[in-house]
Amino acid sequence: MRKIVQAVAVTGILAVALSACGSKSDSGTGTNNTNPGSGGKALKACMVLDVGGVDDRSFNQSSWKGMTDAKQANSNLAISYVASASQNDYTPNLNAEVAKGCQTTIAVGGLMTDAMIKIAKKNPTKKFGIIDSNTGQPNVYGMQFNTAQGAFLGGYLAAGMTKTGKVATFGGVNIPPVTIYMDGFWEGVQYYNQQKNKNVQVLGWNEKNQKAGTFANSFTDQNKGKSISAAFAQQGADIIFPVAGGTGLGAGALAQSSGGKVNVMWVDTDGCVSAPQYCKYFITSVVKNLADAVNKYVTAAASGAFPTGTSIGTLKNQGTGLAPFHEFASKVPSSLQSELTQVKADIISGKIKITSPAQPK
Amino acid sequence: MSTPTATDPPPPTDPEDAVPQPPARSWGTRALDAVRYGNAVVVTVLALLVAVVVGGLLIAVADEPTRQAMHYFFSYPWDTFSRAWSAVSSAYGALLKGAILDPHALSSGSLTEIFNPLSETVLNSIPLILAGLSVGLAFRAGLFNIGAQGQIILGAIFAGYVGFAWHLPVVIHLLVALAAGIIGGAIWGGVAGVLKAKTGAHEVITTIMLNYVAVYLLAYLLGVKGFQRPPYQQAISRVVDTNATLPHLLGSDLRLHAGIIIALAAAVGVGWLLDRSTTGFQLRAVGANPSAARTAGMSVERNYILVMVLAGALAGLAGCSQILGTNPAITADIDGGFGFDGITVALLGRGRPGGTVLAGLLFGALRAGGVAMQSDTGTPIDLVVVIQSLIVLFIAAPPLIRSIFRLKAARGAGVGGSQLAKGWNG
Numbered sequence: 001m002r003k004i005v006q007a008v009a010v011t012g013i014l015a016v017a018l019s020a021c022g023s024k025s026d027s028g029t030g031t032n033n034t035n036p037g038s039g040g041k042a043l044k045a046c047m048v049l050d051v052g053g054v055d056d057r058s059f060n061q062s063s064w065k066g067m068t069d070a071k072q073a074n075s076n077l078a079i080s081y082v083a084s085a086s087q088n089d090y091t092p093n094l095n096a097e098v099a100k101g102c103q104t105t106i107a108v109g110g111l112m113t114d115a116m117i118k119i120a121k122k123n124p125t126k127k128f129g130i131i132d133s134n135t136g137q138p139n140v141y142g143m144q145f146n147t148a149q150g151a152f153l154g155g156y157l158a159a160g161m162t163k164t165g166k167v168a169t170f171g172g173v174n175i176p177p178v179t180i181y182m183d184g185f186w187e188g189v190q191y192y193n194q195q196k197n198k199n200v201q202v203l204g205w206n207e208k209n210q211k212a213g214t215f216a217n218s219f220t221d222q223n224k225g226k227s228i229s230a231a232f233a234q235q236g237a238d239i240i241f242p243v244a245g246g247t248g249l250g251a252g253a254l255a256q257s258s259g260g261k262v263n264v265m266w267v268d269t270d271g272c273v274s275a276p277q278y279c280k281y282f283i284t285s286v287v288k289n290l291a292d293a294v295n296k297y298v299t300a301a302a303s304g305a306f307p308t309g310t311s312i313g314t315l316k317n318q319g320t321g322l323a324p325f326h327e328f329a330s331k332v333p334s335s336l337q338s339e340l341t342q343v344k345a346d347i348i349s350g351k352i353k354i355t356s357p358a359q360p361k
Numbered sequence: 362m363s364t365p366t367a368t369d370p371p372p373p374t375d376p377e378d379a380v381p382q383p384p385a386r387s388w389g390t391r392a393l394d395a396v397r398y399g400n401a402v403v404v405t406v407l408a409l410l411v412a413v414v415v416g417g418l419l420i421a422v423a424d425e426p427t428r429q430a431m432h433y434f435f436s437y438p439w440d441t442f443s444r445a446w447s448a449v450s451s452a453y454g455a456l457l458k459g460a461i462l463d464p465h466a467l468s469s470g471s472l473t474e475i476f477n478p479l480s481e482t483v484l485n486s487i488p489l490i491l492a493g494l495s496v497g498l499a500f501r502a503g504l505f506n507i508g509a510q511g512q513i514i515l516g517a518i519f520a521g522y523v524g525f526a527w528h529l530p531v532v533i534h535l536l537v538a539l540a541a542g543i544i545g546g547a548i549w550g551g552v553a554g555v556l557k558a559k560t561g562a563h564e565v566i567t568t569i570m571l572n573y574v575a576v577y578l579l580a581y582l583l584g585v586k587g588f589q590r591p592p593y594q595q596a597i598s599r600v601v602d603t604n605a606t607l608p609h610l611l612g613s614d615l616r617l618h619a620g621i622i623i624a625l626a627a628a629v630g631v632g633w634l635l636d637r638s639t640t641g642f643q644l645r646a647v648g649a650n651p652s653a654a655r656t657a658g659m660s661v662e663r664n665y666i667l668v669m670v671l672a673g674a675l676a677g678l679a680g681c682s683q684i685l686g687t688n689p690a691i692t693a694d695i696d697g698g699f700g701f702d703g704i705t706v707a708l709l710g711r712g713r714p715g716g717t718v719l720a721g722l723l724f725g726a727l728r729a730g731g732v733a734m735q736s737d738t739g740t741p742i743d744l745v746v747v748i749q750s751l752i753v754l755f756i757a758a759p760p761l762i763r764s765i766f767r768l769k770a771a772r773g774a775g776v777g778g779s780q781l782a783k784g785w786n787g
Contacts, residue, residue: 046736051694080736091616092481093735096459096736114597114690122614173580174584176595177595
């Protein structure tokens with residue numbers, strides 16, 4: 001037993017030495033994200049994250065940001081999240097949130113569709129939300145995004161900015177939430193060619209051939225992203241649009257080593273915020289506004305009105321679009337910027353038809 | 362769970378691991394000796410205890426209110442302790458609640474709510490037990506099977522494909538799907554076995570590499586029409602026919618399914634194979650000393666292939682439980698980390714079927730409780746992984762536990778460590 005005592009003593013002294021000389025503040029205990037059972041009236045809004053953790057710089061992070069944004073504006077919200085370590089956690093996590101008494105639970109990710117349908121049926125009085133899916137259940141609100149529209153603008157911009165006449169895109173995995181961006185990008189370039197009678201080529205993807213295309217088969221492998229980007233640069237591409245999460249950072253690394261000859265268009269979030277180290281090389285980002293959709297849903301729920309049905313994020317409702325140009329603001333010609341405004345208006349009005357098969361219906 | 366197969370086989374007592382006892386001594390003295398000398402069970406329990414204590418320290422340190430109180434530790438030391446205590450007790454309370462019983466459910470009286478935690482615990486333990494048996498069996502033949510992940514994936518792919526692409530009558534469909542899953546896992550394990558036997562390629566390397574092949578094969582399949590689910594919006598497979606799913610054991614509201622019967626039967630089967638059959642004797646002989654086994658006329662190569670095929674088949678069954686029981690469709694992470702947890706389960710179970718079942722139940726309880734802990738108290742679920750790892754760490758190093766608790770050194774109180782570490786020397 002003496003050793004334990006010694007160990008405890010040493011640990012204690014260390015802990016004290018580290019930080020124990022302050023004085024007590026009266027601000028009380030600030031719980032970080034959960035406040036179970038606090039306040040009778042607070043609406044418990046809970047979130048089940050997909051794999052990757054709350055700080056994934058992408059999907060989970062921006063969804064959770066929507067919750068924290070809503071919480072800031074609505075003091076009667078009690079928000080919390082649980083992370084999933086794998087798909088096996090979807091059902092138990094959703095069940096645990098319902099059992100905890102969450103009035104509404106948001107599932108982050110279309111892969112939770114099966115689990116969500118079952119649990120929504122079992123708990124008809126509870127309200128749910130799900131991202132990237134349309135379950136068709138009356139008590140589940142779907143939040144989907146037509147990111148092909150934002151990517152269309154990105155493609156048009158890239159075609160207008162390229163000096164070599166070649167642009168490139170690659171994906172993480174060949175699934176619709178990824179290829180929808182690549183489709184939009186490809187269509188944007190084709191539209192530019194048609195309008196300007198040019199022949200800008202897209203490497204890595206062709207909407208007409210959905211089985212082919214360049215994929216890293218990873219959302220994390222930066223080296224793979226860099227080697228793919230290097231191959232594109234070798235073939236003459238000077239703008240690369242990676243749709244592959246963290247793998248895309250490899251494209252940023254390549255742009256850096258090329259000294260700015262190759263530039264990048266980021267995806268999902270504003271790259272200058274989520275990956276500021278490569279901001280210099282980001283022309284812009286094609287964003288998917290998860291935070292906004294979640295914020296709107298939870299805010300409405302906090303006021304007692306649970307939205308039903310499905311929302312589709314589009315250019316019109318700012319669910320998708322282009323991020324600010326940041327360091328490229330002075331490099332994108334103003335004529336091109338005004339053309340983009342026109343293209344955006346034409347997509348919203350339906351004058352430009354987007355044909356990507358991956359669009360949510 | 363009252364089926365005949367459900368009764369655990371008594372943990373086989375290996376003469377090497379028992380503390381030698383003169384027969385005349387009373388039960389009390391023997392118990393005292395077990396504690397003083399730290400036999401295998403005592404070391405395991407103490408390792409658990411230490412892991413829980415260290416985990417508790419981590420919970421306290423991760424707890425925001427506790428950290429705030431630490432800043433003024435000298436003026437109000439009691440604050441730190443009371444907040445740490447409340448953080449730790451609520452986290453572990455939630456863990457128990459999610460793993461065993463929620464006291465609130467008792468008052469509500471709903472049977473579903475009362476049995477849900479146990480159902481989740483046992484459900485989680487199914488793939489853990491099967492993967493643990495897979496790793497443990499290979500251990501006994503001196504091979505270190507790191508490939509349970511890949512074997513689970515292949516088992517799930519085969520069983521899942523038969524489950525959703527074929528349409529057969531009830532019972533038959535399930536049996537055929539199970540057989541397919543076993544074959545899938547056995548092929549994947551067998552490849553590593555053949556490589557080991559014919560070329561001497563180290564199974565640690567080949568099984569890890571085969572894991573990658575399996576992961577990317579599945580990623581590819583999830584984009585192939587016929588495998589992927591229409592309207593092709595997500596990387597998820599088609600849904601397995603109800604004819605091919607394992608029946609629920611405790612009603613449709615509780616997720617526990619018949620996979621547990623398969624897992625327990627597999628444990629009994631592996632126990633019989635190892636201790637009662639000639640094949641098992643050969644496997645153990647090869648594991649203990651390949652050269653001696655060869656001299657005695659046994660084919661080391663044949664046994665390497667055989668044990669890897671069997672280990673793969675067991676992991677394939679874990680894949681079956683995942684796709685035919687727990688999840689209705691295959692996604693990219695269908696193995697859910699069970700393949701690697703199988704290694705720790707086998708270590709904790711000391712490579713024996715009975716121990717593996719108990720270790721699987723323990724880790725299953727930790728997984729099930731971790732969900733409730735995360736949901737109720739916001740304690741990150743990663744803590745469960747830390748506790749699991751600490752348990753195995755302490756068990757793998759019995760001298761550490763003995764020195765902490767000042768136990769006297771006893772012969773063979775370890776893990777049967779020589780056996781478990783053997784895979785590295787090939």
